[in-house]
Amino acid sequence: MECPICGEKMKKAKEPYSFAGKKLGEFEAEKCPKCKEVFFTEGASDQIDKRAKELGLWGLRQEGKLGYSGNSLIVRVPKKIAEFLNLKQGQRVSIHPEGKDKLVIEA
């Protein structure tokens, strides 16, 4: 397989995968020796999904939509994510941007 980013021939590697701050383990992947881009194999993707389900992390990545409330944009936090983070209604949180495309909400 060639790297879709730089065209270099990719090498097989075992790469760690983390999700929601937890290490899920190491999985079979192809890694580009030049730009270090990592692509997990199809089999590895299935294993990652399975491991995420075992750890109760499945479904924590969800699509959201922004809405308006007065002058503020509001984002709904799906129930599963709220439960995972133990967020409660009325709780004070800290919100800040991290770069130009990431919003961080800290409980």
Ligand SMILES: [Zn+2]
């Ligand atoms: Zn590359």
